[in-house]
Amino acid sequence: MSEPILKINKVSKHFGGNIAVSDVTFAVEKNRIFGLIGPNGAGKTTLFNCMTGFVPITSGEVIFNNRKINNLRPDAVCRIGMVRTWQRVKPLSSLSVLDNVMVGAFAITGSAGAARKIAVEKLAQVGLADYSAKLAGSLSIGLKKKLELARVLATRPEMLLLDEICGGLNHTETASILQLIRDVREEGTTILFIEHDMKAVTSICERIVVLNSGVKLAEGTPAEITSNPEVIAAYLGGGFDA
């Protein structure tokens, strides 16, 4: 078992009396593809928001590379190497596709020339090279998701938090994104992956945590998760055949 890069230690998030995340604990090992699943409202995105400094944690700690990062601002979280994508894509709409990725690349360089070079490279990697000059707002949803991916990759993250990167995509698009994610992992990036698409999750993740109503329900390999009766009852509704 290799060293965990990320530890979530008894993290809770309350919005007033509403408990969105309750006492969740898990650890992600370096260079893994780790899945975070659960039905709507399970608290997955809230947990991402807590980890990346977008909402303050009520209690518990988030430890990244042996450093407690509870109180860091989102931009600081990015600069220490943990970068997220958004479930609802957030393209910089009136900028070109290339400029969008350059904004990401500026996290690791101050020079526009170097940023452009990184951006061109990352656009080629996700297959958006032909769209460089297009306005980001004009892309289809599938391409916007790829743009999100290129943009976070340009920051050279140590760890990627992907929030439903396959949501709303067709089979071909999903397959190509999943292949991209595998490639990124090969380059040494750790991936934490929120997904609804069970097939996608079980095909790509080595370990999975299941959240339900803000509570951790189970953790294990895809095979363990898909055969866990509690998970099937809560999330899969009993009708899932893997």
Added chain:
Amino acid sequence: MKQALIIALFAAFTALLPLFIGEENPYIIGIMISVLMMAALSSAWNIIGGFAGQFSFGHAAYFGAGAYTTLILIYSFELNPLIGAAAGMVVAALIALITGSIVFGLRGHYFALASIAVAEIIRLSVLNFEFTGGAQGILLANVTLWGLDLNSKTPFYYGMLLLLVVTLTVTEYLRKSKTGYYLQAIREDQDAASSLGINLALYKNRALLISALLTSVAGSLYALYIRFIDTSAVLDLRLSIEIILTAIIGGVGTLWGPVLGALLLVPLAEALRSNMIGDALVKLGLVSETSSVGIFLNDNLAHAHVLVYGIITVLCILYLPKGILGLFRRVK
């Protein structure tokens, strides 16, 4: 590179213009100074308002800081006007950084609201302090600098032109640099920007500071040019609004939009104020001077320039959301 060349050509062309118009036409030169000043002000506003998307409704505060600081230091301490202008920049920077550091930590429209509040606080303070001349303002009989004839309009024409060229150059430099990309990212989506490592407050403050410094220089030049200032001339909310409208009508977030806006609006306002449009209608025989329409126009058109600004703005927002410059842009 291309834009830098266009800026240089623009500067050269504009610098040569007075040679053709000549000293005997001070009225025209005066209007051109106003155009250059509004172009510089609107371009400076564009850095924080257009690129960073943080709408300041209080840029008169920075203009007034430059104007008042310069004239007070000359009037009360007989300091060199350049020291006055430098001190004006310091005052403007302090106003910008204090406002920014308080408000940019917050999300939403707080900055727009706070910018109005700060500008009004400053206007009312200046109106009530004694050392600022209160409601009477400050009148300066004579200013000297390096033997230049500051009673002539020419130094101020070139002063405003220089300021505009500096502002355009700064804008172009920013646009191509990390800071410019970050400002535009902030304008487009603050959450996306901060998740990509952008320190929102730092970059907004930086943009506001640059914008405020340039605006205060325009205020100093204006004060030395007119040599009479009061709060209604240099600290009024109306000035802040005119700066914004010029940028919106020309094209927000573009390099040349504010210049285009100023080229259109300042002469238009002047034509309305001096009743030039009413007179032209009479001369063309479209309206008789003694008819009720002619009398109405003669009495009212001069006061209508704010109304006309308003109408043009509404039309722009409806039909040209990217400003006049948007007309010339190919849609990608």
